Amino acid sequence: MTEDSFTFFQYSSMNDLLTVILYSSQSLLATAPLLHHINHKNREILFIQTVGMGGNVVHYHVTKEIPKTKLVELKRLSGEFSFVGKIGSDALSMYVPILELEQSTFNFP
Known part of the structure; x- marks a missing residue:
């Protein structure tokens, strides 16, 4: 796959970036x-x-600082989010891991 086959x-x-995750998790797939x-x-x-x-x-979203924790708690009903250190027990939240990459072939605009 070439970089030309990607849209950025x-x-x-x-919050807008995480809305994509929330929407994707509620799709048919x-x-x-x-x-x-x-x-x-x-x-x-x-x-x-x-x-x-x-x-x-x-x-993608360009942020000012590196996330200090490796999980995002995303509330399914409100879309509110917070960075957390561990998976909680809130059944109405999804916990999204933040994976740390050393390199990527993407050349972000």
């Missing part, structure tokens, strides 16, 4: 994309990859 969407807020973190050209980037009818899409 940059979100202005973390019911899969939640993984959240990745990478430092790319001195920018802290959190991103997910999805596949849609138009092809492969990389959804």
